[in-house]
Amino acid sequence: MKKLINRPQDVVAESLRGFALAHSGKVRVDHDLATVYRAERPLLGTVGLVSGGGSGHEPLHAGFVGHGMLSAACCGQVFTSPVPDQVVAATQQVDAGAGVLHLVKNYTGDVMNFEMAAEIVADTADIEVATVVLDDDVAVQDSTWTAGRRGTGATVFAEKLAGAAAEEGRPLAEVAAIARHVNENARSMGMAIAPSTVPTAGKPNFTLGEDEMELGVGIHGEPGRATVPYAPAADIARQLAEPVLADLPFAGGDRALVLLNGMGATPLIELYLMYGEVAAILAGHGIEVVRPLVGNYITSLDMAGCSLTVLRADDELLRLWDAPVETPALRWGR
Amino acid sequence: MKKLINRPQDVVAESLRGFALAHSGKVRVDHDLATVYRAERPLLGTVGLVSGGGSGHEPLHAGFVGHGMLSAACCGQVFTSPVPDQVVAATQQVDAGAGVLHLVKNYTGDVMNFEMAAEIVADTADIEVATVVLDDDVAVQDSTWTAGRRGTGATVFAEKLAGAAAEEGRPLAEVAAIARHVNENARSMGMAIAPSTVPTAGKPNFTLGEDEMELGVGIHGEPGRATVPYAPAADIARQLAEPVLADLPFAGGDRALVLLNGMGATPLIELYLMYGEVAAILAGHGIEVVRPLVGNYITSLDMAGCSLTVLRADDELLRLWDAPVETPALRWGR
Amino acid sequence: MMSAVPDPVAGTPATLGVPDLTTWLRRYAAEIVAHEQELTDLDAAIGDGDHGANMTRGMTAVVAVLDQTPFETLDALAKKVGMTLVSSVGGASGPLYGTFWLRFAKPLSGLARTDAATLGLALRAGVEGIQQRGKAEGGDKTMLDAFLPALAAYDAAVDAGAEPTAALRDAATAGRAGCAATVTMVARKGRASYLGERSAGHQDPGATSAALLLECAVS
Amino acid sequence: MMSAVPDPVAGTPATLGVPDLTTWLRRYAAEIVAHEQELTDLDAAIGDGDHGANMTRGMTAVVAVLDQTPFETLDALAKKVGMTLVSSVGGASGPLYGTFWLRFAKPLSGLARTDAATLGLALRAGVEGIQQRGKAEGGDKTMLDAFLPALAAYDAAVDAGAEPTAALRDAATAGRAGCAATVTMVARKGRASYLGERSAGHQDPGATSAALLLECAVS
Numbered sequence A, B: 001m002k003k004l005i006n007r008p009q010d011v012v013a014e015s016l017r018g019f020a021l022a023h024s025g026k027v028r029v030d031h032d033l034a035t036v037y038r039a040e041r042p043l044l045g046t047v048g049l050v051s052g053g054g055s056g057h058e059p060l061h062a063g064f065v066g067h068g069m070l071s072a073a074c075c076g077q078v079f080t081s082p083v084p085d086q087v088v089a090a091t092q093q094v095d096a097g098a099g100v101l102h103l104v105k106n107y108t109g110d111v112m113n114f115e116m117a118a119e120i121v122a123d124t125a126d127i128e129v130a131t132v133v134l135d136d137d138v139a140v141q142d143s144t145w146t147a148g149r150r151g152t153g154a155t156v157f158a159e160k161l162a163g164a165a166a167e168e169g170r171p172l173a174e175v176a177a178i179a180r181h182v183n184e185n186a187r188s189m190g191m192a193i194a195p196s197t198v199p200t201a202g203k204p205n206f207t208l209g210e211d212e213m214e215l216g217v218g219i220h221g222e223p224g225r226a227t228v229p230y231a232p233a234a235d236i237a238r239q240l241a242e243p244v245l246a247d248l249p250f251a252g253g254d255r256a257l258v259l260l261n262g263m264g265a266t267p268l269i270e271l272y273l274m275y276g277e278v279a280a281i282l283a284g285h286g287i288e289v290v291r292p293l294v295g296n297y298i299t300s301l302d303m304a305g306c307s308l309t310v311l312r313a314d315d316e317l318l319r320l321w322d323a324p325v326e327t328p329a330l331r332w333g334r
Numbered sequence C, D: 001m002m003s004a005v006p007d008p009v010a011g012t013p014a015t016l017g018v019p020d021l022t023t024w025l026r027r028y029a030a031e032i033v034a035h036e037q038e039l040t041d042l043d044a045a046i047g048d049g050d051h052g053a054n055m056t057r058g059m060t061a062v063v064a065v066l067d068q069t070p071f072e073t074l075d076a077l078a079k080k081v082g083m084t085l086v087s088s089v090g091g092a093s094g095p096l097y098g099t100f101w102l103r104f105a106k107p108l109s110g111l112a113r114t115d116a117a118t119l120g121l122a123l124r125a126g127v128e129g130i131q132q133r134g135k136a137e138g139g140d141k142t143m144l145d146a147f148l149p150a151l152a153a154y155d156a157a158v159d160a161g162a163e164p165t166a167a168l169r170d171a172a173t174a175g176r177a178g179c180a181a182t183v184t185m186v187a188r189k190g191r192a193s194y195l196g197e198r199s200a201g202h203q204d205p206g207a208t209s210a211a212l213l214l215e216c217a218v219s
């Protein structure tokens, strides 16, 4: 395993050190609790947005802390959800009297740690907490008997759109409703041509032959639902888009926000090419992409591959999307 | 070779197709000549900025077309400079009466093709053209008897800073002087832990053992000056920073803009970690980083590694850096 | 599996005291470190490859607590262990093992030593805590597939009049068997469930660390 | 190296006409395609691995022109070839080979056929064009290391009274030898120069495509 790191156990702490220096003045990092805050104090009476999860998905979540998006991001170890202490501290820090929304990707560990944190906050502080769990990944069968679907690309949309609503001063219930609405109207699917390597593990999580790819992967280097033959981009786009579109289902005339996301080691030249293929398929279904986003936004360390997220948009979501945002990874309007 | 592509020969054209769709309304793409323009017409009396080069370095250059930065980017085939036809057309299109600056990275092919284009423009049109050749890479020995140093990370700074000057309505000579000033005050050095693969070549340009890395690489997948033992990030940072700082040389008290750049396949978590190491070294030399930039800005396809660019800053450069920019890859202030 | 540490329970067959629990935890920490790569590899196959690092981080933190703080009662010790795991592990295993020890503490309130029956209540409370927190059942291919049969075996032994050591030994044997049985299961909870049928054929990492935990009580 | 195409010059030993140059170019295009991987591999070793793709793209464009447009004079044909290469190749080789043909055209102005001496002037003009454009010299490990000895051999043959075919054959032999000599050279121009001493031990890709070009004139 070759990576630009020192000791594998120190990766998250040391990366946060660089992150803090790279964005000083904009964010503040609590290094003891590996938690990133906006540099500016929250506006009194606005809802706080706390998210977090395992590290290795950069820029998610730390890169989305800032005006118009998250109030705080709790960074776990690589692919390991944060602990309740982090979430409790963040919740207390960002509360500005209007309550705090926890945005949680649906993984057993994330759900349980945020749940314990919410219990602790309920027991010890007078802060209203709402939780929205994101589970947009159609690669996983949904069922009450399983861990359910994973939270992936919809998280980026939820953080931006709920963040914009919070910035408008809307109450906790409405901000949470927006995040829930995003989750209900978004679907994702991912694939990989090369696995990722967790630093402390030291070797790839799965192996693939020269003519194989992994379909339905998540963002934790876990193998996907199936190993299938490596295929041209046009074919991959179809294998991602069809299950996504069929699941909601999306229909002709729908407007959509689309994220064509890189898994961390796939260069932009390929992501744009993939986006061209996906856009053609969506156009063929009569779906109008009103806001496309192409790049590395929710990654899986050094995995090579991509994921597609389609979010059915309405005027309100579009307005929230276009609202100013100023974070390390997403910025416009200021 | 596995990539998210269709036919290797079509990569550039198809990627540009997706790029055009992803940024429609902001950029306009001439697909016949593989050239990207701003969607809005140039302001009369402002200098046009044309750059370009081989593809495979995304977001450079196409991702830097827009308000406050480039007027047009001519995209060559992968790692192959554009042809004069592209540059001639771009120069004619973006001229708004104040002349056009060609920003050229110092590679034999780029220099000759831009040179031929400038000759053709001089012969056929009444457009004043100035050319600034960027050669900031300290890995290569400079000499009038060789091809000279490569243009790498300084290009990003030159495009932003000259672009801001052009946006202010300053005359061609001044805009060119800024680009030249940037080049004279910037130094870069790169390294790789894994090589890139040119799609049409189908295999990596060089090979590295599990405990080797390549020091002094450029951005064209070419081998570096030396294969050295793979080392921890702190050590790599030293191997990049020391030759960079010694070359200008930089001195205690200098203020600097710093680019810690990913080569395409290195995830942000590692780039931030590397930035932390570099920042510590710069601080140790008494150099104050006034504007850091961490991410994939000038890449080498799917090469894993990073490069460091340090630009000695003054108040004017800082002001130009902070000026609004609105491009696919760099955006603030609007 | 057998460690060189002498059996702590052997000298006090009828009860388990604070020093015994301390020795158990230290031995577990050492075994986790020794099995870190194995746990990580198991997790890489059907999860995300961090279970070894997670458990090592957690048990290292527990050992640091043991080194620093003397405990008078079993519940104070177990509660601190639970809180330490919750605060240092993260992921699925952090809240689950954390909850195990937090709940384990309750029936032992104020006790410096416990007999076999009360220890059984503590184990049951701990395992039920895992069930409540994780909403999994036996057969879902999780740590419960080690804990549930272990608990049943413990209770059966105590019902038959066994002392803690013997009952824990039966629990460890059943836990290891339960862990082995996860190999053929299709996961319905945790990360491995994403793999569907592909999860069969691999031993569950959490069941493996749970089997280890039980073995460390007696070996 | 020997192609199955019959020698075009053989039938008209004293002169080289438009059909001969056309055949030369078509043969070169075919040989470039046949050697694409080799040129790419050579370029990967000391450059950026695109010389094969570059030359294939350029010569494919040239063949498309030949298929579409009839040419009456050598200079019209050569000029169009040069412009086509400049417009389709890019990189270092595009301007250099483009300039070669653009300058090659000049001494042949208005001619449908050329004798050995005038052809020599055209070759010289072409090679000098490469030198002017690229500012390299012999020994810098570039295509010039094939072209310069080839030109000298051509001139010597013509001075000794050779017809075009024979002179071109000498040029091809010298070009191939010059290309082989690049193996030991340390590059001072082009991308390979970044490697410094490490560039030694590899044959220059541009010298290889140049040697091929000369061989295609006669084989």
Ligand SMILES: Nc1ncnc2c1ncn2[C@@H]1O[C@H](COP(=O)(O)OP(=O)(O)O)[C@@H](O)[C@H]1O
Pocket: A079, A080, A081, A108, A109, A110, C043, C047, C048, C049, C050, C051, C054, C055, C090, C091, C092, C093, C094, C096, C130, C133, C134, C135, C136, C141, C142, C143, C144, C189, C190, C191, C204, C205, C206, C207
């Ligand atoms: N809902 C659950 N109930 C009980 N145990 C679970 C549950 N989900 C996961 N586990 C256990 O947790 C183990 C994984 O732990 P770990 O790898 O540390 O966390 P993560 O899955 O978050 O990476 C699994 O092997 C399984 O035994």
Ligand SMILES: Nc1ncnc2c1ncn2[C@@H]1O[C@H](COP(=O)(O)OP(=O)(O)O)[C@@H](O)[C@H]1O
Pocket: B079, B080, B081, B108, B109, B110, D043, D047, D048, D050, D051, D054, D055, D090, D091, D092, D093, D094, D096, D130, D133, D134, D135, D136, D141, D142, D143, D144, D189, D190, D191, D204, D205, D206, D207
């Ligand atoms: N200055 C120069 N003069 C003559 N030939 C050169 C010069 N620079 C490069 N070359 C030739 O060009 C060849 C490389 O061509 P190519 O790979 O197509 O372009 P690039 O180097 O831009 O990728 C080299 O092998 C060398 O023979």
Ligand SMILES: [Mg+2]
Pocket: A054, A078, A079, A080, A081, A109, C048, C050, C091, C092
């Ligand atoms: Mg995990």
Ligand SMILES: [Mg+2]
Pocket: B054, B078, B079, B080, B081, B109, D048, D050, D091, D092
């Ligand atoms: Mg090239």
Ligand SMILES: [Mg+2]
Pocket: C043, C047, C048, C049, C050, C051, C091, C191
């Ligand atoms: Mg795990």
Ligand SMILES: [Mg+2]
Pocket: D043, D047, D048, D049, D050, D051, D091, D191
């Ligand atoms: Mg080349």
